[in-house]
Amino acid sequence: MSLVIRRAEPRDVADMLRLIVALAVYEREPDAVMATEESLAETLFGPNAQVFAHVAELDGRAEGIALWFQTYSTWTGRPSLYLEDLFVSEALRGTGAGRALFQALAREAKARDCARIDWAVLDWNDTAKAFYTHIGARKGEGWEPWRIEGAALKALASD
Template sequence: MVRVARPGDEAEILRMIRALAAYEREPDAVKATEASLQAAMFGPDAGVHAFIAELDGRSVGLALWFRNFSTWTGTQGLYLEDLFVDEAARGRGVGRALFRALAGEAARRGYQRIDWAVLDWNIEAMDFYTRIGARATRGWQPWRLDAAGIARLAAEG
């Protein structure tokens, strides 16, 4: 049911990323392309990984992740960038299967953490995460420096 993403999966991965963006009320935010996904996931400097869930021979779920690092544990970990399950496949154990694959990968690599963010209005997702044994981190706010901010700061030279 869950397998490691491989070259040739870029179109399905992009489809699920776009569906996730639509669900998250940002349908026009996706700038990724099949080519950019191919480079990030399967190119010489690949640092992005994914698991794909399949039902009846078709892709229905995605867990896209990359490595992070905790100075407190002194180990790398997984940062889950995107978790998506097609609406028709929800409630069938696909999300749990994707998280089992992530946990197995983290355990094999000796990682101490899997981190991710969830939108504050996505109560269904939070309920699911609680059911699988996750907990919300308190006291930390996610912050981001976007492309325009990076350019401005880099230009300060």
Template sequence: MSHIRPARPEDVPVILQLVHDLAVYEREPDAVKATAEGLRDALFGPAPAVFAHVAEEDGEVQGFALWFRNFSTWEGVHGIYLEDLYVRPEARGRGHGSALLRTLAQIADERGYARVEWAVLNWNAPSIGFYRSLGARPQDEWTTFRLTGAALAELAAEGADVRA
């Protein structure tokens, strides 16, 4: 049976390992740049803006959900953006993923948040089926955009004079 609890500082090494495992699953094994120190600071520093819950079974962390608050101008309230949800392959099918999502839904409901949302890779049919089974629906009319690397730096440099 899955036990869900907020992450603690001592969970950082296992969460980071699960992030690496997720990157392998998502076919990006060398993409993770996060460090234990950075993750610890983000989750437990003086002003955390990201949060995590872990799924335990028999005292061992089997999965995690890492999330942060977002905001809907149309709804006028916060929501939860689920950055990562991952359960070890050998622990899947035992309710950890649904328990983690149920916990986030409870947090959103208790706080009056309008939604819990996340992105999933188009090829990840098992996860898509799982999310649909919980009542989640894709937002097909939206396309995610991202600025990174050189494009981010270039746009930031162009904006430097605007802020001065």
């Protein structure tokens, strides 16, 4: 088994979409993915790309993904790295691929002078929470995730 962790490249778009769909299935939202190969190529590799990814490659095939972007913390006065999605296929679970993806993100955060890495986890995903605790992460307290989308977002924008 040859495991490689690297920055995603345009040639990875089809595998990345496959992993995003697999993540949606795992998270019990199989019909939620609206991303396409074209939208991923544009947002990750287009001229104004502000979203990035690392892949875990097993014997030449992407079997894990960490998709992230940079945010900013006014409290620290420094950027933060926000991990949007982390997913490792069954083939790689238990091999250290998840930890290796996080190590790559930690190096990225350090290179960008980020104060922290933030992400969210579903409340029922005890396996993920145990993994995050194991690598030294802690659950945030006091903040609730909020979102505006769809018709509400459209209505707000048109006011």
